[in-house]
Structure formats: structure tokens, C-alpha cells
Amino acid sequence: MTELVHRADHRGITTLTLDSPANRNALSATLVGTLSDALTRCGKDHGVRAVVLTHTGNTFSAGADLRDPPHPDALVGLMRRIVELRTPVLARVTGHVRAGGLGLLGACDIAVASTTATFAFTEVHIGVAPAVISLPLLPRTDPRALARYCLTGERFEAPEAARIGLLTATGDDVDDILAPVLDGLRRASPQGLAETKQLLTARVLEAFDRDAADLTALSARLFSSPQAREGMTAFLERRDPTWAE
Template sequence: MTLIARTRDRAVETLSLDSPHNRNALSAALVGELADALTDAGKDTGVRAIVLTHTGNTFSAGADLKDPPPPEALVALLRQIIELPKPVVARVTGHVRAGGLGLLAACDIAAAATDATFAFTEVRIGVAPAVISLPLLPRTNPRALARHYLTGERFDAAQAQATGLLTTCADDVDTALGPILDGLRRSAPDALAETKRLLTARVLEAFDRDAADLTALSARLFSSPQAREGMTAFLERRDPAWVV
């Protein structure tokens, strides 16, 4: 079964997360297939830019708790998006949770519909947004992000834009993306690659400095007793034991 759908229009390659049965959760299989699709698009001289989007009502629900990718694989995927020599544009028309927000932050431009919702749900299942902090912390408002990280509250597209997660939000996300994609089509490929390199330099510094420590933190937390309780409670649709 293919988990990534591919289409192309005027040099823009669209990669759609296509696993709606589990709300496009980041399984080991989906992460691997997305990495392969990005590699292909990055090498293809006929591709000027990439749109990363989704089928169903959820961009991504975060890590697949039944088949999670190793933390190292998620780090590699996020870094691949950032290092790709072509702009990657996120198109969101649904909900984004946990690890899905890492994908969003790794993209160069992110647009969402105004009715999209977002949440860092990690703390509610006993873990932390460790690996996804690599692209998130350098690109977002620290004070706004702190509330979202620490509470796990759901927030809307306007708040996501104010936090720095989104470039833009609109009732019609495709109308909002129209001039952005036209602008990318008018830009010289080598100039786009070098300009992206300028924009991502500080993000890649965070990867070089912190990736090993955050990968280890993620692995430690996911194997902790609180995480086991949190994930079990989530799958059983009940509150975990620590809720007061």
C-alpha cells in the first residue's frame, strides 16, 4: 500500500500523506516512504518546489504509537526537508498534532485553513516534544510556544501563525498559496537553493548541536513508566493516572 501520493503541476511536486485510516500518523513505513519521495523530488530537475499536504481531515496525528519510527529516523526526515535544495511548502486543511508539528516547522513555508487545529499533545501522554524541537525552537516565538508545549492545549490557525508555526492562514488555503507557488515558479533554481541555505543555517546549527541529546531524551521518555501509562490510557480512551 502506498502511503505517499504524488502529483505534479507546472514544476510543483505535491506529496500527500495518504494514510487516513490512522490520521496520517508517523509510522516507520510512512516516514521511510516520505523520505524516499523527497529524495526523488530533490534530484528531479523538473521539480522547482514541493508541496507537502495530506488526505483526510488530519495533516498528521503525530507518532504512530503502534509502529513508531526510531527517533533517529524522524531526525533524519526533518533534516532532509530542511536541507533539500528546493523549497518545501506545507498545505494544511485539517488537524495537526504532536510530531506532525515537527513536519510543519521543517517546511520553508506553511499555510493552513482557518479551521485547522493544532496541539502539542506529548505532555499528556508522558513524553516531551524533544526531536521536533530541532526545527521548532529556532523558528517560533518562545513565549507563545511555552504555553502550547506545557499544557497540550488545542489552538487555532491564527494562534499558530502568531507563534510562528504558519506563514499564513486563510479560509481558502489554495487561494492563499496561489501567489506563493507562482513566485517559486518564477525563481531561478540555483538562487532558490542558495536562498534557502541562508534561511536554514541557524536551524541546521540546532541539529548539529542538539540532535544527539534530544534523540536520547526522546528514547528515554518513550520507554518510561509514565509514557507506558499515558499511551495505554490514550489507546483505552481514558485519563492517565496522574490527572487530578
């Protein structure tokens, strides 16, 4: 089986690259497990000052893999691992992000995307809701904008994603944006980074502690519903679902 996550290390920065372009880096059970394991190893490696999460192909992540979906508990665990990691996690996005992939962005401490990237919460189109990915997103993004994009499934561009707090910054060259950020992280002490990150993620972790069990149950219920089965079938068959007007 092709390796789904590649690791590269350079001067204290570990880059984890999602490499499943055949399904647009969809969050399969296998990919979620592999990425979780890679993050766990990073957390145990005292030489890692920060983690950069990036991708191959033109899509950062297309959301849940409908043919091999992860259990909601596994996706919650992955996002929590990003939030709890003592080293900062940065998202480097040069492609499109959909549905569950937006949960990864919300969990990251810093998220940078190229101006060609696009974003969409497409869950409502297949009969489900952005249940578990709301855990890191609700504390960090503009509530009015989040309501609009989650309810309509509209596509929006990188500048709008930055305006509503989904992204830290956007520009034509993401590496130019990241260069001073990574330099600053290399200059920071490991203790300073860990303690500062803990301060900044406290509200997000409160949401996980309070709501994760209920939202996991909601996600499981919705994905097993008749409307979700119709929505996912329609998506895979490239047709409109029965409720589309």
C-alpha cells in the same frame, strides 16, 4: 499495502500527499520512511522547483503512531531532509495537526493552513516531551508561546499558529493563498532558490548539528519510561492516565 504517500507533478511543483486516513496520517515507521524516500527522489529531480506537502482526510498528521512508532533517528532524518532539500518545501494544511506533525510544519519553509485547522503539542499528556521536533521549531517560533503550548498541551487555532510563527499564513482557501507563492517560486531561478534557502535555514541546521544526538537519546529514554507506557496505554484505551487530576 496501500500507498501511503502519493506524488503528483504540475509545472515544476511536486505535491506529496500523505494518505493514511485510517490512523489520521500518524507518523508510523513506514510512513516516515516512505516520505523520506519521496523527498530524496524530489531532491534528485532537477525538474522539481518546489515541493508541497499535503494530506487526505481531516488531519494533516496526528503525531507519532503509537502502534508503529518511528525511531527518533528516523524522524530527525525526515525533518532534516525537508530542511536540507535544495528546493523549498511548503505545507498545505486543511486539517488538524498534533505532536510530531508539528515538527513537519516547523521543518517546512512555508506553511499555510485553513482557518478550520487546529494544533496541539500533546506529548506531555502521554508522559513524553516534544524533544526531536523542537529542532526546527525553537529557531522559528515565539518562545513564550511555545512554552505555554508545549507545557499545557492546549489546543490552539490557525490564527494563533500564524501569530507565533508556526504558520506563514492562514485563510479560508489555502489554494488562493498558495497561488501567488507558487507563481513566485516558478519564476525564481533554481540557483537563486537553493542559495536563498540555504541562507534561511542556517540557524535551523545549526540546531540539528548541535542538539540532534542529545534530543534523540532523550526521546528514546522518555518513550521507554513507565510513565510513557501508562500514557500511551491510556490513550489507546481512551481513558485518563493515572496521574490525571
